[in-house]
C-alpha cells in the first residue's frame with residue numbers, strides 16, 4: 275500500500291500528540307485493551323508513540339493473524355531491553371523468522387518437547403510431584419498455611435531444569451533467588467517503556483531505574499547460564515557419553531554459538547516454569563473460590579483413583595472434568611495474555627489495510643472473555659468444556675491459550691502433563707481451606723503485571739489430609 279493513502283483503516287480511539295494512545299493503557303495492558311475494544315470494536319489501530327499497533331480481540335480476527343496469514347505475521351517485535359535480555363535475538367522466542375529460528379525451534383521440539391521426550395520425563399514429573407505433596411503434607415499436622423505460589427514455582431522449575439539440564443537448580447535460598455530473577459525477567463519483558471516508542475524520551479527508562487534493573491537481571495542470568503554451560507562442558511569430558519541431555523545436544527551443534535546456547539536455555543526457563551506455575555496457581559484459586567467445582571473434581575478424581583496412593587496416566591486419561599477445569603482456567607487466565615507479532619509485508623486483515631512493519635497484539639485473555647464467543651464469559655464454569663471438541667490445538671480461535679501456527683507454543687504436551695498430574699494429586703490427597711477462616715469469596719483474583727500472568731499476592735492455603743470416608 276506504499277503508493278496510495280490507506281483507504282480502509284481500523285477504528286482508532288482518539289490519540290494525543292507525541293504519546294499516541296499510551297496514556298489509555300494501564301499496567302495490566304490486557305484489561306485496558308479489553309475496555310478500549312468494548313468501545314471501538316475487536317480490531318483497532320492504536321499508536322504507541324508514533325508506532326502503529328493493530329489490536330486483535332475477536333476469534334475471527336485472531337484466526338486471520340495466526341492461521342490465514344501466519345507467515346506474514348511470523349516475526350516478533352523487539353525492544354532495546356528484550357534485545358539486551360535475550361542475547362541480541364539469538365533465542366527462539368524473539369528470533370526473526372528464518373533459517374536460524376527454524377533450526378532452534380526444531381531442536382527444542384525434537385530434543386526436549388516432543389510427545390516422546392515428554393513421555394520419557396514421566397519419572398521426573400512423578401518424583402517432583404511426590405516431593406511437592408510431601409512438602410504440603412508436612413504442613414497438614416500443624417494446620418499452617420502453605421504458599422502454593424512459591425511451591426508451584428519451585429516444582430515447575432525443577433521439572434524443566436531436570437528435563438533440560440539433568441539436575442535441579444531451584445533448591446535453597448540460592449534457588450529461590452534464581453526463581454525470582456526469572457520472574458523479574460518476565461516482568462521486564464512485559465513492561466512498556468515510553469522511550470521505546472518516543473525516541474527522544476529514551477532517558478525516562480534511565481531515570482526511573484528500568485535500565486538499571488535490565489542490566490542487573492541480565493548479569494545475574496548470564497552468570498547462572500555460564501555456570502550451566504561450564505558444568506556441562508566439564509562433565510562432558512568425564513562422561514562415557516551414554517545419555518545426552520538438551521544442553522549436551524546444543525553444545526555439539528557448531529552452528530549455535532555460546533550466546534545462542536545461553537539464549538535458548540534462557541527461553542526454556544523463562545517460557546516453561548512460569549506459565550506452568552501460573553496455570554496451577556489460577557486453577558487452585560478458582561477451585562477455592564468455587565467449592566462446588568472443587569467437590570465435583572474431587573468426586574471424579576477420587577472415584578477413579580479410589581484408595582490407591584499412586585495416580586497413573588490411565589487414570590488421568592479418564593478424568594474429563596479435570597481436563598475441563600484446566601481448560602476453563604486457561605480460558606479465564608491465559609498465562610501469556612498478549613501475543614505480539616509484526617507484519618512482514620502489507621496485508622489486508624478483516625477488510626482493513628495494514629502496512630508492513632505494523633506491530634500486532636492479539637489479546638488472548640480478552641478473546642477468552644469475549645461475550646460474542648462465550649456465554650457468561652467472566653464465570654468460572656468448567657462444564658462448558660464437557661462434551662465439547664475445543665482443545666489446545668488452537669483450531670477454534672476463541673480458545674487459543676498456546677497461540678497457533680509457526681510461532682505457536684512447542685511446550686503444550688509438557689505443560690499439560692505436569693499440570694494434570696499435580697492438580698489431580700492435590701485434590702485427591704488433601705482438603706483445602708483459606709487461612710483465618712476466610713470465606714471462599716474473599717479470595718482475591720488480583721493480577722501482577724508482566725508478560726505472563728500471575729496472582730499479585732501469593733496463594734496461601736491451609737491443607738488437611740483427606741478423610742477417607744468423605745466421598
Ligand code: HEM
Pocket residue numbers: 366367368379382387434541542545546547549550553608609610613614675676677678679680681682683684685686688689690
Ligand atoms: C500452560 C503453559 C504454557 C502456556 C499457556 C504457553 C503459551 C505460549 C504462547 C501463547 C506462546 C506464543 C505463541 C504464539 O505466538 O503463537 C508460547 C510460545 C512458546 N512457548 Fe509456551 N506456553 C506454556 C508452556 C511452555 C513450556 C512448558 C515450554 C517449554 C519448556 C514453552 C516454550 C515456548 C517457546 C520456546 C515458545 C516460542 C515459540 C516460537 O516463537 O516459535 N511453553 N507459549
